[in-house]
Amino acid sequence: MHFRLERRPQRSRLMAVLSPVLAIALALVTFFLAFAVMRIDPFRALYLYFIDPLTALWSIEDLLVKAAPIILIAIGLAFCYQANVWNIGAEGQLAVGATCGSIIPVYFPHWQSPIVIVPMLLLGTLGGMAYAAIPAWLKIRFNANETLTTLMLVYVANLMVDYLARTPWRDPAGHNFPNSAPFAGGQILPVIFGDSIRLNVLFVLITIAAVWFLSERTLTGFQLRVFGLSPRAGAFGGFNRDRMIFLTFLISGGLAGVAGICEVAGPIGQFRTVVSPGYGFTAIIVAFLGRLHPLGIMFAGLLLALSYLGGEGAQIALGISDQATQVFQGMLLFYVLAFDTLIFYRLRLVRRHPLELAVPAE
Amino acid sequence: MLNPVSVEGRTSKAPLLQAIGITKLYGTFTANDSIDLDLFPREIHALLGENGAGKSTLVKIIYGALQPTGGELRWKGKATAIPSPAAARRLGIGMVFQHFSLFDALTVTENIALALPKEMRNGLASTIERVSADYGLPLRPDALVADLSVGERQRIEIVRCLLQSPQLLIMDEPTSVLTPHEADHLFVTLQRLAREGCAVLYITHRLEEVQRICHHATIMRRGKVVGEANPAKETAATLARMMVGNEVLEVARPPAALGPVRLSIGSLDVATPDPFGVSLKSISLDVHGGEVVAIAGIAGNGQGELFAALSGEQTVERPGAVFIDGHAAGHFGITKRRNLGAAFIPEERLGHGAVPRLRLSDNVVLTRHRTGDELVVTGIVRPHKAQSIVNLVASEYDVRKDGPNPEARSLSGGNLQKFVVGREVDRHPGVLIVSQPTWGVDAGAAALIRQALIDLARAGSAVLVISQDLDEIFEISDRIAVISRGHLSPAEPAAIVTRESIGLLMGGVGEGAAAKPKQTEEAAHALQA
Numbered sequence: 001m002h003f004r005l006e007r008r009p010q011r012s013r014l015m016a017v018l019s020p021v022l023a024i025a026l027a028l029v030t031f032f033l034a035f036a037v038m039r040i041d042p043f044r045a046l047y048l049y050f051i052d053p054l055t056a057l058w059s060i061e062d063l064l065v066k067a068a069p070i071i072l073i074a075i076g077l078a079f080c081y082q083a084n085v086w087n088i089g090a091e092g093q094l095a096v097g098a099t100c101g102s103i104i105p106v107y108f109p110h111w112q113s114p115i116v117i118v119p120m121l122l123l124g125t126l127g128g129m130a131y132a133a134i135p136a137w138l139k140i141r142f143n144a145n146e147t148l149t150t151l152m153l154v155y156v157a158n159l160m161v162d163y164l165a166r167t168p169w170r171d172p173a174g175h176n177f178p179n180s181a182p183f184a185g186g187q188i189l190p191v192i193f194g195d196s197i198r199l200n201v202l203f204v205l206i207t208i209a210a211v212w213f214l215s216e217r218t219l220t221g222f223q224l225r226v227f228g229l230s231p232r233a234g235a236f237g238g239f240n241r242d243r244m245i246f247l248t249f250l251i252s253g254g255l256a257g258v259a260g261i262c263e264v265a266g267p268i269g270q271f272r273t274v275v276s277p278g279y280g281f282t283a284i285i286v287a288f289l290g291r292l293h294p295l296g297i298m299f300a301g302l303l304l305a306l307s308y309l310g311g312e313g314a315q316i317a318l319g320i321s322d323q324a325t326q327v328f329q330g331m332l333l334f335y336v337l338a339f340d341t342l343i344f345y346r347l348r349l350v351r352r353h354p355l356e357l358a359v360p361a362e
Numbered sequence: 363m364l365n366p367v368s369v370e371g372r373t374s375k376a377p378l379l380q381a382i383g384i385t386k387l388y389g390t391f392t393a394n395d396s397i398d399l400d401l402f403p404r405e406i407h408a409l410l411g412e413n414g415a416g417k418s419t420l421v422k423i424i425y426g427a428l429q430p431t432g433g434e435l436r437w438k439g440k441a442t443a444i445p446s447p448a449a450a451r452r453l454g455i456g457m458v459f460q461h462f463s464l465f466d467a468l469t470v471t472e473n474i475a476l477a478l479p480k481e482m483r484n485g486l487a488s489t490i491e492r493v494s495a496d497y498g499l500p501l502r503p504d505a506l507v508a509d510l511s512v513g514e515r516q517r518i519e520i521v522r523c524l525l526q527s528p529q530l531l532i533m534d535e536p537t538s539v540l541t542p543h544e545a546d547h548l549f550v551t552l553q554r555l556a557r558e559g560c561a562v563l564y565i566t567h568r569l570e571e572v573q574r575i576c577h578h579a580t581i582m583r584r585g586k587v588v589g590e591a592n593p594a595k596e597t598a599a600t601l602a603r604m605m606v607g608n609e610v611l612e613v614a615r616p617p618a619a620l621g622p623v624r625l626s627i628g629s630l631d632v633a634t635p636d637p638f639g640v641s642l643k644s645i646s647l648d649v650h651g652g653e654v655v656a657i658a659g660i661a662g663n664g665q666g667e668l669f670a671a672l673s674g675e676q677t678v679e680r681p682g683a684v685f686i687d688g689h690a691a692g693h694f695g696i697t698k699r700r701n702l703g704a705a706f707i708p709e710e711r712l713g714h715g716a717v718p719r720l721r722l723s724d725n726v727v728l729t730r731h732r733t734g735d736e737l738v739v740t741g742i743v744r745p746h747k748a749q750s751i752v753n754l755v756a757s758e759y760d761v762r763k764d765g766p767n768p769e770a771r772s773l774s775g776g777n778l779q780k781f782v783v784g785r786e787v788d789r790h791p792g793v794l795i796v797s798q799p800t801w802g803v804d805a806g807a808a809a810l811i812r813q814a815l816i817d818l819a820r821a822g823s824a825v826l827v828i829s830q831d832l833d834e835i836f837e838i839s840d841r842i843a844v845i846s847r848g849h850l851s852p853a854e855p856a857a858i859v860t861r862e863s864i865g866l867l868m869g870g871v872g873e874g875a876a877a878k879p880k881q882t883e884e885a886a887h888a889l890q891a
Contacts, residue, residue, distance in 0.1 A: 217742050217743060218741050218742055218743060219727075219731055219738045219741050219742070219743055220741065222724065222727060222731075222743055225720070226717055226720070226728065229717050229718070229719050229720065230713045230714075230717045230718065230719075232710075232713055232714050233713055233714055233715070233716065233717045233728060235675055235696075236673070236675060236696065236706075236708060236714055236715065236728070236729070237696075237728040237729055237731070238674075238695060238696040238697030238700065238729075238731075238732070
């Protein structure tokens with residue numbers, strides 16, 4: 001006996017909703033089994049990962065702090081993916097955004113004013129956009145595959161950040177640690193709620209609304225969807241494919257850049273060799289888990305932020321490597337893509353020799 | 363030579379395949395309602411019906427691509443489950459679909475190899491060459507499918523079935539893409555297969571074909587079998603009445619009152635970068651307001667390139683190569699040409715003229731977002747406005763759909779085509795360029811679409827129709843030109859053009875080259891041998 005995939009006559013709406021739920025459930029089961037094999041109490045591990053962070057106000061705040069950049073980036077990526085543009089290099093665009101925004105606090109630390117954060121955010125956005133424009137141009141001009149170019153540019157950006165933090169931007173008064181001097185005063189994103197909720201949480205809400213409007217109500221959003229579904233019909237509609245490619249890259253790169261500067265000018269507070277624990281990659285999972293829809297992405301972003309937070313807790317309490325978090329995130333993407341197949345196909349159990357089925361039933 | 367063999371007393375023989383009470387439900391919709399069908403060896407059996415009558419559902423069940431909700435299939439008298447097309451092929455059932463399932467990036471041989479068991483793959487290229495020449499279906503085994511015309515792609519599908527020596531061959535509207543000459547060849551092939559003992563299930567809505575080659579006809583309407591007939595004893599009119607349920611619409615063609623030239627093509631040259639594409643060579647044509655001009659031709663002779671150059675999907679450097687209502691427009695893209703009052707209807711409905719997974723209202727926005735319909739105001743789409751156009755087009759052009767605003771792909775071929783045509787004609791364009799307006803569309807929808815094109819012309823617009831369907835061309839056009847390997851013959855009044863003269867031009871006589879006709883001659887020789 002074996003299973004076989006059969007094309008459904010219509011795409012299943014039920015599976016479209018169920019797929020992320022099943023993926024999360026199955027990822028949890030696998031996680032549970034993995035802990036059991038490692039002889040770690042799986043119940044306690046799962047509790048530490050997914051429940052414990054939600055039991056204190058400060059850690060819920062922490063959750064939002066971690067979720068904000070992930071959601072911001074994922075919303076930009078969802079734009080690309082809807083248009084069949086596969087930007088997977090948000091991690092690099094984030095790094096360049098963080099770098100460009102840091103120019104002001106690194107070179108002009110004495111420029112203190114309540115609005116200095118505005119040009120910092122602006123530079124961060126433009127940096128992310130510019131860095132995303134490279135693969136966009138390569139795709140349009142040379143038809144270079146953007147999955148490869150965006151991914152490779154991540155390493156270039158990360159090495160640049162590493163170099164800057166170790167050499168030219170290192171704080172002379174920093175005891176040789178590879179960090180810039182701490183950002184201070186108006187060059188830090190202001191806290192708007194509680195102890196650690198900063199202005200960027202507001203950006204997330206604004207972005208969700210703006211992107212929803214752009215994709216659902218405007219001709220630009222319409223064009224993106226048409227190109228994602230049927231490029232030939234897009235050309236027939238008189239839409240410009242190259243412009244659309246550029247636009248998706250600029251939006252996603254810009255949002256990743258904002259997320260980047262908000263990290264260094266927010267929770268981190270200085271420029272370091274590493275500015276993100278992989279938010280740019282996590283956002284890819286979030287975009288798919290959230291069905292490329294702003295609200296879905298918000299929930300998915302909170303879940304994956306929880307896995308980051310829980311991972312830190314579990315590392316302290318049980319000595320589990322923080323790599324386990326990445327294993328969980330990877331499994332999640334794996335399962336959600338696998339279950340997505342079931343939107344268009346159904347699984348059927350078939351007897352071992354399909355040939356026998358072609359003989360009389362009696 | 364093509365007289366149907368009389369099969370009196372066909373019931374006394376044992377049927378090859380029997381369908382008994384086949385029912386297929388989609389939710390509350392009954393696509394097939396207790397269908398009975400008997401197919402006999404050596405018989406070409408027509409399955410007649412309008413689009414949406416349930417023919418495709420029935421044959422997909424026979425081919426194992428769909429499972430029936432009720433009823434049973436009997437193969438050589440025994441109840442048989444056909445769970446998949448692979449199982450159907452193993453039984454000896456082959457099918458040529460209306461929409462081909464070929465991989466564009468693979469060669470002819472590779473595409474055929476995919477459907478065959480491993481042991482048949484050795485020396486496949488030469489087998490293909492032999493079988494295809496034998497049956498008058500010339501194919502180059504190493505050609506890329508992407509580079510082939512629709513007609514040639516169909517040959518691949520047919521040859522793919524023939525290689526497996528089927529006992530039952532299902533043909534879904536096979537001639538809709540063929541020239542009369544190609545269709546003749548196909549009929550010879552089918553009749554030879556029938557003589558050799560094969561049963562053929564022939565799905566069509568071309569009545570003259572049923573009368574010409576089919577021995578028996580089953581007529582379906584709205585999911586039910588409404589009649590069986592011996593086509594030899596019926597007239598086209600009686601068959602049509604059974605199929606449509608009422609008298610078929612006649613297309614009315616009042617005399618044309620010629621207005622000024624509204625579409626002018628002047629020495630249009632387009633070189634294609636694709637080595638297998640067709641370059642357009644100095645094409646010139648004037649279309650006046652008030653008339654319908656048709657461009658006939660065999661698939662793959664430059665129709666696609668011409669449509670792209672006229673629509674502006676492919677722009678031309680020289681502005682004067684295309685004039686729309688007196689404006690040089692060769693260098694304009696499609697949106698600017700639309701703004702000059704031109705409208706375009708491409709050959710492919712799904713994926714070119716309409717986005718399958720978008721709703722009808724979104725598909726209105728697709729081509730009318732900048733044509734002064736106020737569908738988009740300062741960059742913001744107004745869905746209600748688009749919906750009102752959908753409602754208008756649906757009632758005006760009898761578009762039957764499920765709900766007020768379904769996805770385009772949920773419409774049957776005929777209804778989607780009525781929608782696509784209605785969407786453009788509703789703009790009252792000064793110039794309409796349409797490719798294959800009624801490809802794979804049932805008789806009722808075809809008549810409605812053709813009437814809409816004529817009415818638009820008679821109201822003063824210039825209508826250019828690119829078509830491979832000669833019946834259609836003679837039914838609607840005032841002047842006829844022929845395209846052959848990128849050359850366009852001068853447009854002659856339809857009244858003085860004969861099918862023979864068009865056939866000669868299609869064969870390349872007008873452009874003075876001889877490679878292609880020689881090929882078909884060879885094929886004809888191979889057939890006679």
